[in-house]
Amino acid sequence: xxxxxxxxxxxxxxxxxxxxxxxxxxxxxxxxxxxxxxxxxxxxxxxxxxxxxxxxxxxxxxxxxxxxxxxxxxxxxxxxxxxxxxxxxxxxxxxxxxxxxxxxxxxxxxxxxxxxxxxxxxxxxxxxxxxxxxxxxxxxxxxxxxxxxxxxxxxxxxxxxxxxxxxxxxxxxxxxxxxxxxxxxxxxxxxxxxxxxxxxxxxxxxxxxxxxxxxxxxxxxxxxxxxxxxxxxxxxxxxxxxxxxxxxxxxxxxxxxxxxxxxxxxxxxxxxxxxxxxxxxxxxxxxxxxxxxxxxxxxxxxxxxxxxxxxxxxxxxxxxxxxxxxxxxxxxxxxxxxxxxxxxxxxxxxxxxxxxxxxxxxxxxxxxxxxxxxxxxxxxxxxxxxxxxxxxxxxxxxxxxxxxxxxxxxxxxxxxxxxxxxxxxxxxxxxxxxxxxxxxxxx
Amino acid sequence: xxxxxxxxxxxxxxxxxxxxxxxxxxxxxxxxxxxxxxxxxxxxxxxxxxxxxxxxxxxxxxxxxxxxxxxxxxxxxxxxxxxxxxxxxxxxxxxxxxxxxxxxxxxxxxxxxxxxxxxxxxxxxxxxxxxxxxxxxxxxxxxxxxxxxxxxxxxxxxxxxxxxxxxxxxxxxxxxxxxxxxxxxxxxxxxxxxxxxxxxxxxxxxxxxxxxxxxxxxxxxxxxxxxxxxxxxxxxxxxxxxxxxxxxxxxxxxxxxxxxxxxxxxxxxxxxxxxxxxxxxxxxxxxxxxxxxxxxxxxxxxxxxxxxxxxxxxxxxxxxxxxxxxxxxxxxxxxxxxxxxxxxxxxxxxxxxxxxxxxxxxxxxxxxxxxxxxxxxxxxxxxxxxxxxxxxxxxxxxxxxxxxxxxxxxxxxxxxxxxxxxxxxxxxxxxxxxxxxxxxxxxxxxxxxxxxxxxxxxxxxxxxxxxxxxxxxxxxxxxxxxxxxxxxxxxxxx
Numbered sequence: 037x038x039x040x041x042x043x044x045x046x047x048x049x050x051x052x053x054x055x056x057x058x059x060x061x062x063x064x065x066x067x068x069x070x071x072x073x074x075x076x077x078x079x080x081x082x083x084x085x086x087x088x089x090x091x092x093x094x095x096x097x098x099x100x101x102x103x104x105x106x107x108x109x110x111x112x113x114x115x116x117x118x119x120x121x122x123x124x125x126x127x128x129x130x131x132x133x134x135x136x137x138x139x140x141x142x143x144x145x146x147x148x149x150x151x152x153x154x155x156x157x158x159x160x161x162x163x164x165x166x167x168x169x170x171x172x173x174x175x176x177x178x179x180x181x182x183x184x185x186x187x188x189x190x191x192x193x194x195x196x197x198x199x200x201x202x203x204x205x206x207x208x209x210x211x212x213x214x215x216x217x218x219x220x221x222x223x224x225x226x227x228x229x230x231x232x233x234x235x236x237x238x239x240x241x242x243x244x245x246x247x248x249x250x251x252x253x254x255x256x257x258x259x260x261x262x263x264x265x266x267x268x269x270x271x272x273x274x275x276x277x278x279x280x281x282x283x284x285x286x287x288x289x290x291x292x293x294x295x296x297x298x299x300x301x302x303x304x305x306x307x308x309x310x311x312x313x314x315x316x317x318x319x320x321x322x323x324x325x326x327x328x329x330x331x332x333x334x335x336x337x338x339x340x341x342x343x344x345x346x347x348x349x350x351x352x353x354x355x356x357x358x359x360x361x362x363x364x365x366x367x368x369x370x371x372x373x374x375x376x377x378x379x380x381x382x383x384x385x386x387x388x389x390x391x392x393x394x395x396x397x398x399x400x401x402x403x404x405x406x407x408x409x410x411x412x413x414x415x416x417x418x419x420x421x422x423x424x425x426x427x428x429x430x431x432x433x434x435x436x437x438x439x440x441x442x443x444x445x446x447x448x449x450x451x452x453x454x455x456x457x458x459x460x461x462x463x464x465x466x467x468x469x470x471x472x473x474x475x476x477x478x479x
Numbered sequence: 480x481x482x483x484x485x486x487x488x489x490x491x492x493x494x495x496x497x498x499x500x501x502x503x504x505x506x507x508x509x510x511x512x513x514x515x516x517x518x519x520x521x522x523x524x525x526x527x528x529x530x531x532x533x534x535x536x537x538x539x540x541x542x543x544x545x546x547x548x549x550x551x552x553x554x555x556x557x558x559x560x561x562x563x564x565x566x567x568x569x570x571x572x573x574x575x576x577x578x579x580x581x582x583x584x585x586x587x588x589x590x591x592x593x594x595x596x597x598x599x600x601x602x603x604x605x606x607x608x609x610x611x612x613x614x615x616x617x618x619x620x621x622x623x624x625x626x627x628x629x630x631x632x633x634x635x636x637x638x639x640x641x642x643x644x645x646x647x648x649x650x651x652x653x654x655x656x657x658x659x660x661x662x663x664x665x666x667x668x669x670x671x672x673x674x675x676x677x678x679x680x681x682x683x684x685x686x687x688x689x690x691x692x693x694x695x696x697x698x699x700x701x702x703x704x705x706x707x708x709x710x711x712x713x714x715x716x717x718x719x720x721x722x723x724x725x726x727x728x729x730x731x732x733x734x735x736x737x738x739x740x741x742x743x744x745x746x747x748x749x750x751x752x753x754x755x756x757x758x759x760x761x762x763x764x765x766x767x768x769x770x771x772x773x774x775x776x777x778x779x780x781x782x783x784x785x786x787x788x789x790x791x792x793x794x795x796x797x798x799x800x801x802x803x804x805x806x807x808x809x810x811x812x813x814x815x816x817x818x819x820x821x822x823x824x825x826x827x828x829x830x831x832x833x834x835x836x837x838x839x840x841x842x843x844x845x846x847x848x849x850x851x852x853x854x855x856x857x858x859x860x861x862x863x864x865x866x867x868x869x870x871x872x873x874x875x876x877x878x879x880x881x882x883x884x885x886x887x888x889x890x891x892x893x894x895x896x897x898x899x900x901x902x903x904x905x906x907x908x909x910x911x912x913x914x915x916x917x918x919x920x921x922x923x924x925x926x927x928x929x930x931x932x933x934x935x936x937x938x939x940x941x942x943x944x945x946x947x948x949x950x951x952x953x954x955x956x957x958x959x960x961x962x963x964x965x966x967x968x969x970x971x972x973x
Binding site: 043045067070071073074076077078079080081086087088091142143144147148177179182183186188190202203204205206207212213214215216218219220221223224226227259260261262263308309312313394395396397398438452454456 | 847860912
């Protein structure tokens, strides 16, 4: 399974250590190492490594560079709000220089300083600049990415720029083209590989086999949704105590895999709804697990659903807005008028088989229509006072409604409802209003 | 015709007395001469450095060959070093292969500036990797071999990627002409004064007695985006009036570069263009491959290099390898991409595999031509893949109209209810998370960026950035794809 990395320029002992640190990434590591070559040799000006999150891009590159003690600078582009920070980190890592960059430096300054320092401290080995999350470089100065790609030529030094990203190279290429980097792909870990890696952090007080079977169950639930190693590891660590519960109380032995599975499976499914979506924090989840036996009530997460408290009329305003957004205006007569004259029965009942508004999204509506619907749904008589209008604008502030028209249209502002069906159902339930009966899509 | 004032008159003007002397070769003022030592061309130094290193390697290997045999490992690493220098550093070839007429033209032009003091401007136009810089560097190398010229000519190299505006460019010019000590930030602060000073200095000279200046503008098209094109205007203006002899050489990959120039700039340009559109045939290409890969007879060792060259020969004869090269040739002829291919092949050469084999080249070509998007699709989870298939169906039904999450989810739910055995129903938020992941990977893109903040994320209009064929192809190779998902993708209606 584990093929030892080979390279002339490095001691075998060191390569063995590196191989050990990079489980299941032997092929990628050896390709990268072969491209880098021996430390004194020249390397390709720029290498672009892409692959999904947590496929070991940064890990492999950094481990190689660190363990083989090559001169390198690792910069995460997320941290670099300005290009100056980026330049500073690179220069500091290579030359640990006290020579300061000018204020808000441009690429030209960087290259000039680099050349100056490089003349004092010429490279004996290839220098590597690793730019993590390189997709963010696109949002910085337009000349930065093409500049870094051909940095070797610009500074005339033995330097290689390694870009790491999860977005394909095609999305990076500038309009007039640029120096093309070498492309390397890091594929995902396969299911077996994930199993192997996750099984490594087994709990000391249980046998590795037990942990491995636990990982198997976990992957069975989550693998079809998530292949992110980091996320899976988090979920595994969080749910393991629950898995071991029957063992501790003595209800089951390590061999009763079926029993253990039945115990944990619903639990994992619930974790998918909460932990995976980050609806609850890890601490909350652990607390819930402890108190679960006593309280059978539903999980209260971080989501807005369960926390929004609105004034009585605001609720009705929101309901009215929802109805106005999702019902066609021509159906208002039929929903809200008690005596709606004589309409042909057939026409009345017939619903056009069109794509429903719940697929297309909310439509804008004028203020008049909102108020008209509001008066007909609210059960008491409300005067159109300033309080009602101010409630509308506070709904806009809460971003439950959004104003579509420009602010300068004071006479007939238009709005859109910006809440989901589930949300409005929960709201309607609190004022015992059956909203589904009034929705055209659900007739 | 404007002639500069007499030296004596100049000195009496008081302001930095050396303004015009800077570029005077026969100045009487000895004090000023040592202020401006010869501009050393850095890449030339490096060239010389390479040369000596190479010679050192040659002599070393010769000596060693006499004394003892090198191990295979040493041979491989020396061969690697040599070839890597060739592929990665863009080392200059011995002669300009395939562009001899252009080479002659450019050399003649620059020589006229350097020797006779004629001003000129020229653009070298060609696609990326066509060898523009190589051509120019070859010409400069040859030009500067003449010690008379080397002593005389000043060289200013600018790059559109580095000098992003005229202020930075001006600073760089002063620096490269080694005038900082004269200009200094204290004497002249503002851009205008700086420019005026430089212009004055350049204008003061006349064509018979001034040192010629070569301006090299790499990525020329980017200079055209500078405000008012001040730099270009002034450079071209000097180049077409009888002032200090300058040659302005622009390198660009844009064929329409003249359209970018303002009228007043355009009219000052000589409209001399050198095009590098190489009509390289496959035979020549193959020859280049052979040339690029082969080792000189005595490096690193006679026996190794013979074996190596034989293997290169065998490689070029091999049918499969030739097909791979042909494929590469058909997609792009330029040297850069060839170097990339050869570099990948070269990286597979190790001690246990000391020669280059056809299999190495095939593997390299496979790496080069891999479809990156398909690779990314292969790494998606089943749920994300299902969403992509749903989008594909929506695209088929509505003829490429944009869609929103709600529609995709609806499509996905229909599939779950009707046909699915292997995929379970997922909560809507889980599906949204998967959808957002696709957006993060830029496999889908929101249609209107600006109004995106106003609408709910479920109803934001999206476009799929994968083609129908791409999806089907990726699906074929998707590891362990459930059959029902595959069938759903093939079926014509969702």
